[in-house]
Structure formats: structure tokens, C-alpha cells
Amino acid sequence: MTETEHHDAEDLEMDRLLMDRMRAPVPALSSNFERKIVRAAKRDSDLLGRYRWIVFAAYVVASALTSLAIMHNAGLGWLPIVGILAAATVGSAAFVAWKTGRAAVARSEA
Amino acid sequence: MHDDAQLVASAQDGDQKAFAELVRRYRDRVFRLAVSILGREFIPEAEDVAQEVFLKIHHSLKTFRGEAQFGSWIYRVTFNHAVNVKERARFRRPHEDDTALHRLAGSGPGLEKQMESAQRDKALEECIETLPELYQSALRQYYWFGSAVGEIAESLGVPENTVKSYLHRARKMLHGMLKERGLSCD
Incomplete structure (x- = not known):
């Protein structure tokens, strides 16, 4: 028997042993698996949606007030302060709208 | 759809x-x-x-x-x-000693043969556990679930030939490990 033949015989032997010893019923998921996932996912997105907006609004208000206080203490008048804050708000809103639009286009193309 | x-x-x-x-x-x-x-x-x-x-x-x-x-x-x-x-x-793996093997093998005629077979199954499972995860997964999907090579390839994100080579190498390694433990494959 050549070395290759010997290795082939060993491989076949092992294949037979594994076929014989490993074959067993395939385990199945519990019957309510899907319902559990969908319920958990829904709860997750409800919570996330609600808290995301609260955190975001709190962040915007806090940073606007902080900027306002810093700029006023630096001796800037109210008019330029309001102008800067308005420009920053409009700029951020435009950027978010642009990003959201691009994501929607990418999704519809996919 | x-x-x-x-x-x-x-x-x-x-x-x-x-x-x-x-x-x-x-x-x-x-x-x-x-x-x-x-x-x-x-x-x-x-x-x-x-x-x-x-x-x-x-x-x-x-x-x-x-x-x-x-x-x-x-x-x-x-x-x-x-x-x-x-x-x-x-x-957290439960420890199995030889008492469990006796229980697995049962009693009566041919006890020795059953013991040897149970011992080999246990050794085989232990040897599989030492293989790289990709080999273990390919082996269990192929021999336990009876999955096709194409399905295994999709689940592991590799080409079909790679799965075939995983299976071949895993069998070779297992053969060597069982031989080292003094157990035969037949």
C-alpha cells in the first residue's frame, strides 16, 4: 500500500466512524422563539425611540444655553449671539436632512 | 415573496x-x-x-x-x-467520570464492548472539542445535521473547497488523536 493509499484508507475509516457516531436528531428551537424575539425587538425600539429624542433635545438645549452664557460673558452682544446660534441650528438641521436623504436613497437603490 | x-x-x-x-x-x-x-x-x-x-x-x-x-x-x-x-x-462544563460511562453502556452481555464503544464516543467528542472552531462547526454540520457542503460554506462564509479541506484536515487530526489514545476507528 502506498503512502497516499494509506492516508486515503485512514480518511475513509474516520469518515465512516463519524457518520456512524455523530448522526443524531437535529435539535430544534422552542416553539415560541420567534414571538419572543419580535416582542423583545419591539420593546427595544419603542424604548430607544422615546429616549433617543429626550436625550437629543436635552443635549441641544444644554449646549445652546452653555454657548449663550460663554459668548455673553465674553462680551458679545445679544444680536450676534442669536445670529451665531441660529446659523449653527440651521446648519446642523441641513446636515442631518442631507445625511438622512442620502441614507434613504442608498436604501432604495439597494 | x-x-x-x-x-x-x-x-x-x-x-x-x-x-x-x-x-x-x-x-x-x-x-x-x-x-x-x-x-x-x-x-x-x-x-x-x-x-x-x-x-x-x-x-x-x-x-x-x-x-x-x-x-x-x-x-x-x-x-x-x-x-x-x-x-x-x-x-461550566459538567464533569463526567467513568460511572457515567457505565450507566451509558448499561449492563448485561457484551458489556465490555459497549463500554469500549461508549469510551470511544466520549473520546471522540473530547477530541472534536480540541479542534479549531471552524473545523468543529464544519464537522458537526456535516456529520450531525447532514448539511450539504454548499450550505456549510454559506454559513461559514468560505468557498466549498475550503469546507472540504476543513473536513479532510479535521478527520486527519481526529484519526491521529484517537490513535494516540489507543483507540481504533473501526
Whole structure:
């Protein structure tokens, strides 16, 4: 028997042993698996949606007030302060709208 | 019938029915992949892995850009998560001594042969556990679940020839390990 033949015989032997010893019923998921996932996912997105907006609004208000206080203490008048804050708000809103639009286009193309 | 990309896009827009359809489509394949990595002693843990994978996917759906197939993405997440869980579960493995082997083998005529067979099964399972995770998964999917090489390749994200080579190398390693323990393959 050549070395290759010997290795082939060993491989076949092992294949037979594994076929014989490993074959067993395939385990199945519990019957309510899907319902559990969908319920958990829904709860997750409800919570996330609600808290995301609260955190975001709190962040915007806090940073606007902080900027306002810093700029006023630096001796800037109210008019330029309001102008800067308005420009920053409009700029951020435009950027978010642009990003959201691009994501929607990418999704519809996919 | 929608394809995966359409379902993913709808799920990204908050459509819960689309997400439920994705769960229905992939639940068994994700669970089997988890079982193939964790092994037969950890089937409840594999179900937990499948559950956590779907929640993780739901959580990160918004960031999924669709550059890869949804299937490849979910299989990759499952594989990595199952390997992590296995690392932790390894320390909780129940200890089996020879009394358990006797119980497994039963009693009566041919006891010695049954004992030897049970011993070989136990040794085989122990040897499989020492193989690299990719080999273990390929081996269990092929010999335990009877999955086709193509299916295994899809779940592991590798070409079919690579799966064949995993199986070949795994058999070779197992043969050597059993021989070292003084056990035959026939």
C-alpha cells in the first residue's frame, strides 16, 4: 500500500466512524422563539425611540444655553449671539436632512 | 415573496413584520450554526445565542449598508457570538467520570464492548472539542445535521473547497488523536 493509499484508507475509516457516531436528531428551537424575539425587538425600539429624542433635545438645549452664557460673558452682544446660534441650528438641521436623504436613497437603490 | 434586501430596507424603516419575516427565514440556520460551534452539551445556550444575535441585528439594522449579503452578516455575528459564549461556557462544563460511562453502556452481555464503544464516543467528542472552531462547526454540520457542503460554506462564509479541506484536515487530526489514545476507528 502506498503512502497516499494509506492516508486515503485512514480518511475513509474516520469518515465512516463519524457518520456512524455523530448522526443524531437535529435539535430544534422552542416553539415560541420567534414571538419572543419580535416582542423583545419591539420593546427595544419603542424604548430607544422615546429616549433617543429626550436625550437629543436635552443635549441641544444644554449646549445652546452653555454657548449663550460663554459668548455673553465674553462680551458679545445679544444680536450676534442669536445670529451665531441660529446659523449653527440651521446648519446642523441641513446636515442631518442631507445625511438622512442620502441614507434613504442608498436604501432604495439597494 | 420579498428578497432579503427589500425586507432589510423595510425593517430599517421600522416595519416589524419585515423583521419578523427575516427572523423566520434565518432562525433555524442561525440556531444550527450556534449549535455546531457550542456542541451537543450546550443546546439551551445555543438558543440564547440565536436570540441575542437577532436582537443585536435588530439594534444595528440602521447601520447595515447592504455592502455584504444580509445572510453573510448574520452568520458572521452568530459565529463570533457563539465562540465568545463557548469560551465562557467551557468553565461550566459538567464533569463526567467513568460511572457515567457505565450507566451509558448499561449492563448485561457484551458489556465490555459497549463500554469500549461508549469510551470511544466520549473520546471522540473530547477530541472534536480540541479542534479549531471552524473545523468543529464544519464537522458537526456535516456529520450531525447532514448539511450539504454548499450550505456549510454559506454559513461559514468560505468557498466549498475550503469546507472540504476543513473536513479532510479535521478527520486527519481526529484519526491521529484517537490513535494516540489507543483507540481504533473501526
